[in-house]
Structures are given as C-alpha cells and as structure tokens.
Amino acid sequence: MGMGSLTEAQVDQFHREGYLLVEGLLDPQADIEPIIAEYQGVLDSLAGELYASGELPSTYADLPFGQRLIEIYKASGKVHAQYFDFSLPQADVREDTPFWAGPAVFNTLRNPRLLDAVESLIGPEIYSNPVQHVRLKPPEQLTPKDGSGRVQLGKTPVHQDNGVVLAEADQTDILTVWFPLWDVAVQNGCLVVWPNSHRQGLLDHCPSHGGLRIPGKLLSGKARSMPMRRGDALFMHKLTVHASHSNHSADIRWSFDLRYNPIGQPTGRSAFPGFVARSRANPQSELRDPAEWARRWAAARQELAAAGMGPFNRWSADSLACA
Numbered sequence: 001m002g003m004g005s006l007t008e009a010q011v012d013q014f015h016r017e018g019y020l021l022v023e024g025l026l027d028p029q030a031d032i033e034p035i036i037a038e039y040q041g042v043l044d045s046l047a048g049e050l051y052a053s054g055e056l057p058s059t060y061a062d063l064p065f066g067q068r069l070i071e072i073y074k075a076s077g078k079v080h081a082q083y084f085d086f087s088l089p090q091a092d093v094r095e096d097t098p099f100w101a102g103p104a105v106f107n108t109l110r111n112p113r114l115l116d117a118v119e120s121l122i123g124p125e126i127y128s129n130p131v132q133h134v135r136l137k138p139p140e141q142l143t144p145k146d147g148s149g150r151v152q153l154g155k156t157p158v159h160q161d162n163g164v165v166l167a168e169a170d171q172t173d174i175l176t177v178w179f180p181l182w183d184v185a186v187q188n189g190c191l192v193v194w195p196n197s198h199r200q201g202l203l204d205h206c207p208s209h210g211g212l213r214i215p216g217k218l219l220s221g222k223a224r225s226m227p228m229r230r231g232d233a234l235f236m237h238k239l240t241v242h243a244s245h246s247n248h249s250a251d252i253r254w255s256f257d258l259r260y261n262p263i264g265q266p267t268g269r270s271a272f273p274g275f276v277a278r279s280r281a282n283p284q285s286e287l288r289d290p291a292e293w294a295r296r297w298a299a300a301r302q303e304l305a306a307a308g309m310g311p312f313n314r315w316s317a318d319s320l321a322c323a
C-alpha cells in the first residue's frame, strides 16, 4: 500500500458510478508547483519565438502566466495549444510540429501517489498511455476565433474517451486521470460527468466543431459538475460520458489529462510512444529517464512526418446517429 492507495469504498464507487474524485491526492507544492515552473519556461520560449518572427509586438514578460498566455494568443490571433502539449496532433504532423515533453511532465506521469491510486484501479502493471494532454484554455470571450467565427479552443463536447481512440483499444482498460493545475469551478470550465453512464457501452460519436460529440438524443441521466481544487484528481472509466463547461472567468483554465492501461494492452494510438510507468513484476522495465521519454516523442514525430498517419477516428458524420 502506498500513500496514494485508494480505500475499498473508493474503488467500489469508481466501479459503481464510473468516476471517482480524490481530494488532495497531489501536493500543490511538491507535485504541482514544478509543473507550473516548467511551463513558465515554455511560455517564455513561445513568446520569444513569436516576437522574433514579428508575430508579437512584445514578449509580455511582466505579466503573470495566465494573463501572458491570454495576451500572446490575442495578439498573435492564434491559440498555440500544440506548443505546450505532451502529445502530437491527430493529423499533419510535421518535422517541426512543436510539443513539450519536459522532465516535470514526465515526473508527473510517474508520480508515486498518482500511480498508487491507478494501481488500486487497474493493478500493479501500469503502462502510461500516450493519449494525454495539457489544456490551457483562455476565457472564451478573449480566445481568437477561427475562419468560421468560432472560438479556436472552447468547451469540450460530450464524449467518452473510448470513442476518441481506435477500436483496437476497445478491450483495453484505459483509465483517465484528470487534474487541474489551478482551482476549477463551473465559471472557469470544470468538467461535467454523467454518473453511471459507463454501463451503457460505447455510444455513437459525431464529428463536430471542437471534436467528437455524442448527440444529445443519446444522453440520459443527470450530469454532475465537478469543481476541483489544486491537488484533487478525477478518475474516469473509459466509457464514462463527460464534457467541460466553458471558461467564462477572467483567467485561463489549466488541466492535465493522463491515461493509463495495464501493460500489454493496445493503447489505441500505436504511433505514439507510451512507457512502463510501474511494474511490480519487472521493475527493470520501468522508464525512469525523462530525456529518453522526450527522445521517443521526437522519434515518433520524425516517423509520422515522413510516413503520414493512419486513421485516428472511427466515426462518420454520415451515420444515422449524426443526422
């Protein structure tokens, strides 16, 4: 039993309702601060690059993180989400597609308290699934619009995580872990979950602006908003229906979503590198080197830029459910 191990009641709740909120699983100082510090540097690099290429009138170096990000997006007219993400896009990967695979992120993927909780839910042989994101969402009213007048990065449509990976992972026990870097509430875009929705199987998803979406007519039951504090973590079953609220606050909404599955099961995005995060059976197989992790992402980018990408999505807008 580790510090982050779940109680039997917590494990039961996860299986019964399809989600579990664990308050204070992570330490805001020891676990969250290093991530924030690392991303200060990433934002600084982005500002420097955009300033050098003439896309910004200033690097906004005096602003606090959130306000600086908002100004940079506004002044450049673009949401630079990929620059911060520790994954690659689902299409059109280029040799210079930016991503961030830094040591503080890697240490978070291997955070012992997090892995203790994951172990309680999927067992001790734990693979870090490469379907993972940082989400930095500006207030919607300040977010640049795309060509058709929609905010470039807004609320997340209603979906199941099983629906956004390929069918090859349908038998995989993918566990989603979502946590905020700053407190979240309805006002700044916290998550919404549909309790017990993991019992209905995989629902139809339709391609839409902002991502795959389950049509409203397929939803049943009452949704529950999930306000959370820094340090809290939300665990979701891969079939749990969820979405996010819009960010209507004056600052960014900042979260990580990570995924884990038992070692040996397909991840659903085989072109991306996962790694053994914990193995009680074979501790030697664990990846412990952040630089090696970053190299694997760079190699995957290289390969995808050269060879192109297979299909990422099984859904079609022409299906009956989407009519």
Ligand SMILES: O=C(O)CCC(=O)C(=O)O
Pocket: 135, 155, 156, 161, 176, 177, 178, 242, 243, 244, 255, 256, 257, 258
């Ligand atoms: O953070 C969000 O807005 C969406 C997160 C999500 O869908 C997930 O973590 O699976």
Ligand SMILES: [Fe+2]
Pocket: 159, 160, 161, 242
């Ligand atoms: Fe999701």
